[in-house]
Amino acid sequence: MSRYSLLLLVTLLSLASPSQGQAEEVAGKVGYMSGTLVAQRTDGTIKVLGPKSEVLAGDMLITAKDSYAQVLMNDGAKMTLRPHSNLKIESYQFRKEEPKADNAVFRLLKGGFRTITGLIGKRGDPDAYKLRAASATIGIRGTDFTSRLCATQGCQDENGASAKQIVKPPIVQSPVIGRVMLIQGALIAKEESGKSRKLTLGAPVYEGDVLTTGKQSHAVVAFRDEGRVSLQENTVFHVEKFKYDKAASQESAVLRLIKGGVRVVSGWIGRVNHDNYQLKVSSATIGIRGTKYGAWCYGPCVTGALEGVGVEVTEGEVVLVAPGGSMAVAAGMAAAIAIDTGKPVPIVKVPAGALDNKVPLPESVPVDMKEQFGAEAGTGEPGLYVTVHDGHVILVQGDNKIDLGRGETGFTNEQVLSRLTATPVFMGNDNAQINSESSNNSPNPTVNQTGCVVK
Structure with a gap:
């Protein structure tokens, strides 16, 4: 000037x-x-x-x-x-x-x-x-x-x-891949850097976050691909990988249940290419076919063992894959990993903690995708x-x-x-x-x- x-x-x-x-x-x-x-x-x-x-x-x-x-x-x-x-x-x-x-x-x-x-x-x-x-x-x-x-x-x-x-x-697309739609009690997110943050209603979730609910706490998280997950109390859930960009034709999700229980409604990821979506529990993997299901990791599973790993399907179908073999689990069925063989086997009785909890079904929580994700x-x-x-x-x-x-x-x-x-x-x-x-x-x-x- x-x-x-x-x-x-x-x-x-x-x-x-x-x-x-x-x-x-x-x-x-x-x-x-x-x-x-x-x-x-x-x-x-x-x-x-x-x-x-x-x-x-x-x-x-x-x-x-x-x-x-x-x-x-x-x-x-x-x-x-x-x-x-x-x-x-x-x-x-x-x-x-x-x-x-x-x-x-x-x-x-x-x-x-x-x-x-x-x-x-x-x-x-x-x-x-x-x-x-x-x-x-x-x-x-x-x-x-x-x-x-x-x-x-x-x-x-x-x-x-x-x-x-x-x-x-x-x-560049927003890095927010999920958002907290319902919360009761405490929900903490630990980032890849080691930094922790307390999540509240509407708080964003990012790729790499490890989500932890406390005692007498639960939460529902909605994802960018329209999928949702309910986290029970004392649950640890890791969003290892999540990519969903329609414009760039990118979609992949790798989730890990480290402890506790979840109920899941899968979104658009994996509907065309099923291998793009995985939920890992200990050394087992749950692949989906467009579905609603619950998964749990109790007892020995928390220390890395296959014992205590299971899945129960209410709609669609999943494939439970373990080192000892694999099994398709259809709607109305449940399966767990056998202690002696390490193979998935059908079960009649689902653990009480997987069913008897206060967390709402994820599909029961309304989500305005445009409002929440832009x-x-x-x-x-x-x-x-x-x-x-x-x-x-x-x-x-x-x-x-x-x-x-x-x-x-x-x-x-x-x-x-x-x-x-x-x-x-x-x-x-x-x-x-x-x-x-x-x-x-x-x-x-x-x-x-x-x-x-x-x-």
Whole structure:
């Protein structure tokens, strides 16, 4: 931006800003920046900001064309504004010794930014941190997310970089492969990284998750291919592999029952190619033929033995395969692994724990697949887009809300509130630039300490 353009911007903002004569407290400071960042203060003054400049509660932060700026808030939050963005800090209060008094409310009026949240909303009131935009509010639950307010179709006239500079990544399907549709008691998911998270109603499930129910607890999980599973109490269930993408013609599922009992309604995976679906129990495997069935792993099975492994079919057919042989189990039949031979054998009496439990049948729980797993990304109509990189956010419009987990994108305008099946291309156009700046807190050598650009 030229000195003349910068002076004109400051002059216009000054004319449009009424003087309020009220001092606001320092909320944070500017970290890395590239280009031009100005703050419109509550007292009517305009401040051109540079690295280490103070940011105040009440400030309207404005980035110019081709400009990025990182703001480091006092509670540890990091916000990186993209070009042509207006972000107002409506209120901000953080005292180390007063967690209950925490408060942070931001309003996005134009453009977008990426946020890694700090202590506000984590240590006291979970509703203390909010982002408002148009007719929606974003509630934060300790997360990393990108928000973008598009005034035009696909944000086409709002990209700070030129079309030649933009590298358009492919639209990637959401990594959410399942969602909790019913829960009683405790349900924990352990990720492949070793991180554990407590699941609530509507919480997402990812490939690699190990789901564990506690005592007197049960849950029903719906999967992206329209399959469902009920988890009994004291059950450990591993989603080892799950791929379902109609557009890419990908479908495969490898599930493992480590302990306890499940009832399953199979979905689209495996209906055409039966080998694409497997449920493993100890060293036995259950292959399906489009069906409803229950499986259990009790007693010795929990330590890896075949004893205590069984299946009972209510609709369709399964094939129970063990090292000692295989057996087709049709509707109305049950089978277990014989202790002496290791072969599947028919049984008349099903273990009491497999039948006498409080968990509902999975098919009895209603699931709106479009609501739970998203509407098509469409053509990028104007509105607010929110993509979650880690943690989760709650996107609220009036009396309606959706809970977005890692890898999911939500969209809202005055008429619509929806979860998208995939993230629109324009949400990733400048992620590389934002990520680079978010990890670099050193001052930009092309910007002096007053915030003026050095040409």
